[in-house]
Amino acid sequence: MRALAGWLWSAALLLILSFLVLYPVAMLLLGALTNTNPVVDGFGVYDISLKNFIAVLGNPNVLLALANSLIVCGGGTLLAVAIGLTFSWVVVRTDTPCKRFIAAASLIPLFVPPLVAAVAWSILASPKTGLLNTLLASIGITWRFNAYSMFGLIVIFGIYYAPYVYMFTASALRNMDPALEEAAEISGATPIKTLFTVTFPLIAPAIISGMLLSFVVMLGIYGIPAVLGTPADIPVLTTYIFKLTNWSPPLYSTAASVAIILMIVTGFLVFLQQRVVSGRSYITVAGKAFRPGVMRLGPWRWFTLALAVVYLVVVVVLPTLALIVAGFRKFLFIRSIASLFDMKQYSLIHFERLFDNPLALRSIVNTMEVGCITAVVGGIFAFAIGYTVNRTKARGRRGIDIISTIPVAIPGLVVGVAYLWAWIGLPGGLYGTIWILALAFIARFMPDTIKALSTSMLQIHRELEEAAWICGKSLLGTIRTIVLPLARPGVIAAMTLLFILAIRELGSSLFLYTSNTMVMAVLLLDYYEGGNVGITAAFSLVQTVLLAVLIGIAHLLSRGRTDSSSVGRAG
Amino acid sequence: MSAELIVSNLRKQFSVGRPAVDDVSFRIAAGEIVVLLGPSGCGKTTTLRCIAGLEQATSGSISIGPDLMSAPERGVQVPSRLRNIGMVFQSYAVWPHMTVKQNVAYPLRQRKVTRAEIDRRCAEVLELVGLAEYAARPVTQLSGGQMQRVALARALVYEPRLLLLDEPLSNLDAKLRLRLRDELRRIIKAAGVTALYVTHDQDEAVVLGDRIGVMQEGKLMQMSAPVDLYNRPENLFVANFTGVANFLKGELASAPGAVRLPTGDVLRIGAPPPGRAGDSVVVAVRPENIVLRPDGEAGEVANSFPARVIEGHFHGTQTTYAVETLGHRLEVIELGTVPRFNANDSIRVVIPPDLSWVFPQDAKSAVTPS
Numbered sequence: 001m002r003a004l005a006g007w008l009w010s011a012a013l014l015l016i017l018s019f020l021v022l023y024p025v026a027m028l029l030l031g032a033l034t035n036t037n038p039v040v041d042g043f044g045v046y047d048i049s050l051k052n053f054i055a056v057l058g059n060p061n062v063l064l065a066l067a068n069s070l071i072v073c074g075g076g077t078l079l080a081v082a083i084g085l086t087f088s089w090v091v092v093r094t095d096t097p098c099k100r101f102i103a104a105a106s107l108i109p110l111f112v113p114p115l116v117a118a119v120a121w122s123i124l125a126s127p128k129t130g131l132l133n134t135l136l137a138s139i140g141i142t143w144r145f146n147a148y149s150m151f152g153l154i155v156i157f158g159i160y161y162a163p164y165v166y167m168f169t170a171s172a173l174r175n176m177d178p179a180l181e182e183a184a185e186i187s188g189a190t191p192i193k194t195l196f197t198v199t200f201p202l203i204a205p206a207i208i209s210g211m212l213l214s215f216v217v218m219l220g221i222y223g224i225p226a227v228l229g230t231p232a233d234i235p236v237l238t239t240y241i242f243k244l245t246n247w248s249p250p251l252y253s254t255a256a257s258v259a260i261i262l263m264i265v266t267g268f269l270v271f272l273q274q275r276v277v278s279g280r281s282y283i284t285v286a287g288k289a290f291r292p293g294v295m296r297l298g299p300w301r302w303f304t305l306a307l308a309v310v311y312l313v314v315v316v317v318l319p320t321l322a323l324i325v326a327g328f329r330k331f332l333f334i335r336s337i338a339s340l341f342d343m344k345q346y347s348l349i350h351f352e353r354l355f356d357n358p359l360a361l362r363s364i365v366n367t368m369e370v371g372c373i374t375a376v377v378g379g380i381f382a383f384a385i386g387y388t389v390n391r392t393k394a395r396g397r398r399g400i401d402i403i404s405t406i407p408v409a410i411p412g413l414v415v416g417v418a419y420l421w422a423w424i425g426l427p428g429g430l431y432g433t434i435w436i437l438a439l440a441f442i443a444r445f446m447p448d449t450i451k452a453l454s455t456s457m458l459q460i461h462r463e464l465e466e467a468a469w470i471c472g473k474s475l476l477g478t479i480r481t482i483v484l485p486l487a488r489p490g491v492i493a494a495m496t497l498l499f500i501l502a503i504r505e506l507g508s509s510l511f512l513y514t515s516n517t518m519v520m521a522v523l524l525l526d527y528y529e530g531g532n533v534g535i536t537a538a539f540s541l542v543q544t545v546l547l548a549v550l551i552g553i554a555h556l557l558s559r560g561r562t563d564s565s566s567v568g569r570a571g
Numbered sequence: 572m573s574a575e576l577i578v579s580n581l582r583k584q585f586s587v588g589r590p591a592v593d594d595v596s597f598r599i600a601a602g603e604i605v606v607l608l609g610p611s612g613c614g615k616t617t618t619l620r621c622i623a624g625l626e627q628a629t630s631g632s633i634s635i636g637p638d639l640m641s642a643p644e645r646g647v648q649v650p651s652r653l654r655n656i657g658m659v660f661q662s663y664a665v666w667p668h669m670t671v672k673q674n675v676a677y678p679l680r681q682r683k684v685t686r687a688e689i690d691r692r693c694a695e696v697l698e699l700v701g702l703a704e705y706a707a708r709p710v711t712q713l714s715g716g717q718m719q720r721v722a723l724a725r726a727l728v729y730e731p732r733l734l735l736l737d738e739p740l741s742n743l744d745a746k747l748r749l750r751l752r753d754e755l756r757r758i759i760k761a762a763g764v765t766a767l768y769v770t771h772d773q774d775e776a777v778v779l780g781d782r783i784g785v786m787q788e789g790k791l792m793q794m795s796a797p798v799d800l801y802n803r804p805e806n807l808f809v810a811n812f813t814g815v816a817n818f819l820k821g822e823l824a825s826a827p828g829a830v831r832l833p834t835g836d837v838l839r840i841g842a843p844p845p846g847r848a849g850d851s852v853v854v855a856v857r858p859e860n861i862v863l864r865p866d867g868e869a870g871e872v873a874n875s876f877p878a879r880v881i882e883g884h885f886h887g888t889q890t891t892y893a894v895e896t897l898g899h900r901l902e903v904i905e906l907g908t909v910p911r912f913n914a915n916d917s918i919r920v921v922i923p924p925d926l927s928w929v930f931p932q933d934a935k936s937a938v939t940p941s
Contacts, residue, residue: 179664182625185651186658187678187725197677201668 010396013385017403020443024418025406028263031256031421032056037249056257065240066261072153072225072236073218079158080214081207084165087308089195092173095294096301102308107167109160109315111551113504115223115521116540117160119528120319121147122227123326123537131322148232153225157218159315164217165210172206173199191295205276212273216266220411222507223521227528237262238413242510245420252421259417267409323544326537327351350534351542359515360539363523364546367503370437370519374502378442379495382449383487387479390454391465408447412507415444420511432514440512441502448501449494456490457483489557496554504547573601573765574636574732576622581631583617583789590629591617593789601636604759604766605794606780608773609812614789615769619735622767623658624651635732652681654733657726657764661738663718665710671697671721672706678729696728699758716747723755727762734759734766740775752778773813777801785809807930810855816902817861819854820932823847830854830929834898839873841925851932858902862921863892863912874922880912896920 035052056062087106091099109117124132125145133144146152180202184194200207222238229236235243237258244255297304326332328346339345354360388394389401407415419440423431430436460483468478484491506521513522520543527536576599583592592614599605607615620626621641622633632642635656640649665674672693679689697703700720705713710721719739726734739755740748756779759766770776776783777797784794785808793805804810807818821832828843830852838854846852866877878896890910892903901920905911912918 177662177664179660179662180666182623182651183658183660183664183666183722183725184677185625186623186654186656188652188655188681188729189677190652193681198666202666204668 006392006394010388010394010400013388013400014396014403016381017385017400020439020446021403021406024415024422024440024443025410027421028256028259028414028418031253031417032260034253037252052253053257053260056254057261059254061235061240062258062261065235065237065258068150068229068234069219069236069238069262072150072157072229072234073215075150075154076157076161076218077211077215079154080162080165081211083159083162083311084167084210084214085169085200085207087162087311088166088170088173089199090304090308092170093199093295094297094301094304096297096304096308098305098308102305103170105308105312105316106170107163108312110163111547112160112316112319113223113506113521113543113547114160114221115227115506115524116323116544117319118156118224118227119524119536119540120322121152121156122231122528123322123332123533124318125152126231129332131325132318147228150232150234152232153228153234156224156228157221159311160224161214161218164214165207168206168210168213169203172203176202209273209276212269212276216269216273216411219262219266219269220413220507222413222510223525226525238411238507241413241417245417245511252424255417256421259414263410263414266411266414270409320544323537323540326533327541328538329534332533350538354535354538354542359518359523363518363520364542366434366517367520370434370441370517371499371503373434373438374441374445375495375499377438378445378449378498379453379491381442382446382453382494382498383491385446386450386453386457387483389450390457391462391483404450405447407444410444412444412505413510415440416508416511419443419508431512432517434517436512437509437517437519438502440508441498441505444505444508445498445501449498452494452497453487453490456487456493459490460486492557493554496550496557500547500550500554503550504543573763575599575601576733576765576767577632577634578618578622579632579634581618581621581633582629583614583621583626584629590614590789592621592628594631595786595789595791596631597784597791597794599765599767601765602763604756604768604779604781606768606770606776606783607786608770608776608783609786611771613786615771615786616737618786619737619767619769622733623656623735624649624654655729655731656733656735657729657731658735659719659722659726659737659739661741663715663722663742665718665721665725667709667711669710670706671702671708671710671713674710674721675706675724675728678725682729692728693724696724699727699761700724701754715743716751719743719751723758727758727764730762731764734762734764736766736768738770739768741770741772748775755779785812787812802926804855804928807853807855810928810930815855815857815928817856817858817899819856819897819899821852821854823850823852823929828924832897836876836897838897838922838927839924840927840929841923844929846931852929853932855928855930856901856922857926858891858904860923860926861901861903862923863894863903863905864919864921865911866917866919868919872921873924874927875919876922878918878920880914880916880918882914883910883912885910894918894920 030048032053033048033050035049084106087102090096091103091106096102122130124130125147127133127144127146127148130145130147136144147156176199181194181198184198185191189197220238222242225234225236225239226242229239241255241258241262244251244258325340327350328348330345330347330349385400385404389397389404410418419436423429423436430439464486465478465482468482469475473481503519504521506525509519509522513519520539524536524539524543527539578598579596581592581595582590584590595614595618597605607618609615617626621628624640627648628641628643630643633640635654638649639645639647640654641647666677669677675693675696676689679692684692693706694703697706700723702717702720702724705717710718713721722739736755740751743751752775768776768779780797782794782796783800785792785800787808793800793809795803800809801813804813804815819830819832819838821830821838823829823844823846824831824837825848828840830838830840832838840854844852864875876896878894878901881893881895881900883890883892888908889904889906892905892912894901894903903920
């Protein structure tokens with residue numbers, strides 16, 4: 001009886017997982033191999049041949065997008081490594097003042113939605129009307145910033161994805177025995193020499209791991225290249241895929257093929273990263289707690305502090321100011337510095353116009369609705385999977401574990417294309433409802449949610465459960481009376497995280513929304529592409545404030561346990 | 572190459588609390604091995620790190636040979652890399668991303684030594700520590716003991732003037748520790764280098780050190796040869812630390828070399844202690860030095876008192892007794908595999924005058940007799 005119930009439970013989980021993950025991916029593969037269009041030709045009409053996929057591989061436009069993606073993400077990664085490594089060293093290994101502030105500043109970009117960051121930077125540094133360029137012109141400098149360029153893309157990617165490198169390298173540095181560096185010093189090496197012959201080689205696994213992760217995240221980002229790359233006609237894989245589905249007629253099968261290419265590159269890099277993470281670690285464990293070896297920088301410590309301040313200004317302060325100026329100012333044209341402070345120029349007109357459009361309010365309501373469904377359904381499902389995999393001996397739990405981790409290697413945009421292929425041709429199906437968005441988000445963020453939950457579940461000692469069994473409680477009774485109450489803070493934190501990830505998701509929404517199910521991120525992009533800077537900035541501010549409030553609540557709920565690593569792949 | 576080390580009035584004050592190192596002065600002759608011994612937190616490692624230049628002293632001076640290394644009052648602070656010293660760390664601190672040879676060659680590469688010379692010296696020092704066959708191995712494939720040998724080779728390869736060792740054996744298992752302990756002394760002596768060795772393990776200190784310095788709460792309590800440390804402790808702390816378990820309170824009697832106990836008995840002491848009659852003192856006696864005799868055994872000796880056995884514990888090769896005498900409970904250790912006495916036996920104890928030490932009894936160094 002017990003065995004049968006366990007078997008049915010595993011089967012049910014596997015079934016749901018197949019529905020959420022395997023079926024869309026299978027349809028995506030199918031889509032890549034056909035040249036039919038499910039909307040035009042009807043669902044279930046395929047002309048399967050590898051030729052279709054190979055034809056796409058040979059397409060010069062695809063290759064150009066791939067090359068651009070690799071250049072932009074490669075350059076962005078190098079910059080991210082330079083910034084992330086510098087700050088992790090400054091925070092962990094120097095006597096720079098206000099280190100807690102620097103540590104916090106280094107993580108803030110994780111919470112900025114890439115689309116909002118890109119919008120802000122287009123306001124700041126578009127070649128003709130950018131605020132920074134206006135400023136340069138007013139003080140007589142002829143040189144101009146240009147965010148609409150390969151270089152601009154690389155810089156924006158680099159500064160906003162440095163935290164991924166920082167997180168890995170800072171913890172590696174913190175866990176490194178300072179005696180390893182002291183030994184080099186005693187051996188006669190200068191501090192710089194020690195840094196390059198001992199410190200950096202030792203944390204190389206962490207550096208590589210952070211590099212691969214930030215590269216993968218950048219590869220899947222749509223918002224930044226859409227906002228900054230499109231005006232300069234720099235297509236990358238993500239923007240190219242979306243463009244294909246917007247053609248008339250939409251080239252769904254070509255989009256599927258390019259999505260497969262993106263997925264293969266991502267999957268390979270994620271595989272590499274996991275290998276590096278689980279591979280041989282150089283971090284030696286000694287008996288005593290480390291007193292971190294701190295380098296006295298002397299007057300240079302003000303320089304390192306200044307670096308951090310500059311970084312914070314570039315990443316947070318300037319963009320926020322730009323959004324505020326653009327959102328509240330009637331006209332963005334700024335003649336002189338003095339007119340910037342002319343209060344008559346400011347009004348709420350953009351906000352009024354934003355909310356005059358019923359779509360804006362509806363998109364907010366829709367987003368909240370999708371967020372709630374994702375958080376509750378996804379949270380419960382992830383708890384079921386996490387418990388089954390970690391705490392039971394149910395049959396098939398290996399399979400459940402593997403399938404539920406697959407989305408790690410699928411960028412959001414590809415999830416969107418896969419769900420599109422899975423549901424668009426099915427009459428009376430999910431397409432066009434809120435639920436297709438929610439299900440796509442649940443699938444996309446499942447690995448992150450399960451990971452966050454497993455951490456809090458592992459903290460509950462097995463014996464606490466066993467004690468309840470001994471007392472005569474059933475398995476379900478034990479979960480209800482022991483596990484859930486103890487894991488509640490973790491479950492709530494995971495659900496809040498899921499909620500936040502869901503409401504800022506752009507990549508997968510792009511392919512799944514209809515005018516009835518419009519969400520905030522997509523509408524913001526629409527406004528931007530419509531060219532109305534004022535309303536775009538106003539809407540960006542609305543979303544930023546909303547997100548900041550939610551993150552604040554999440555922070556309170558998790559009682560200071562920042563789970564920034566889980567914001568991870570979301571970008 | 573090896574040089575003497577002179578530490579004068581060294582003080583190290585961290586931000587709060589008592590100084591970690593408090594007015595410590597000592598001198599190590601060239602080629603000598605000195606061990607700093609003490610409980611954890613006594614300041615021995617901080618002293619070592621100040622000498623290494625890894626911590627900056629608050630005041631006092633440190634010289635190696637003729638060169639002043641650290642004198643904060645005069646603004647002298649030579650960086651570690653220019654002090655030409657070798658150091659072996661508790662956690663080995665061998666670099667896991669290098670081979671054995673690369674680890675050992677690293678200090679030479681900082682010194683612009685020719686490639687041939689590097690090869691020659693590496694081979695020589697690896698031979699000395701017994702790792703000649705392991706040169707090409709990644710250090711991560713070595714055992715803890717082998718890693719510590721690599722660390723030692725790396726510290727010796729450039730023939731430093733001074734070798735510092737910070738609890739180098741404490742991460743090894745007990746058996747290996749014993750083996751490496753004896754070998755360490757052989758290697759250091761073969762290299763002829765001046766060495767300062769920090770440990771909390773007395774056995775290690777006694778085997779390794781030409782002299783031992785005992786530290787407590789940042790102060791150097793005594794520095795002398797191991798034999799003197801055990802037989803001529805200069806204060807109660809050192810006596811207690813080296814295993815003296817019996818303390819008898821009394822006062823100096825008017826006759827020289829005599830201590831009157833509260834029971835009225837008089838103890839004779841070999842070396843007459845300084846002080847005036849009536850001063851409160853503590854007599855310290857090691858459990859191993861007290862002699863037990865059956866009651867009524869012939870022969871009259873000094874300091875022989877009637878006693879009663881409270882209990883005995885058989886430890887295989889020795890037996891420990893608790894005996895009641897002179898109003899105290901004393902601990903006695905007798906070697907031998909045959910226990911001689913039972914509980915409640917009436918016996919005599921002999922407290923040898925030459926191996927009893929008298930210390931003034933002040934509030935600070937008061938020891939509660941156990």
